Amino acid sequence: MTDYKKSDKSGEAETIVSDFHMEEDDHFSFSDYKVEDWLAFILFWLLAITVFAQFMSRYIFESPLGFGLKK
Secondary structure: OOOEOOOOOOOOEEEOOOOOOOOOOOOOOOOHHHHHHHHHHHHHHHHHHHHHHHHHHHHHHHHHHHOOOOO
């Protein structure tokens, strides 16, 4: 077990020594993402909107969406 506290033998206040180093974040760039990434992102949000709309229509308005499928 490593002790991160070191005390000065002359009676001064204890100092805390840490090896933690936070790396700087890279800057965002749209060019880092490919077509497949954007397609997956769009499909995910379309699915989320569809599920939310179905939930709202079925349980709040008590009338499920049919998405144009009529007999």
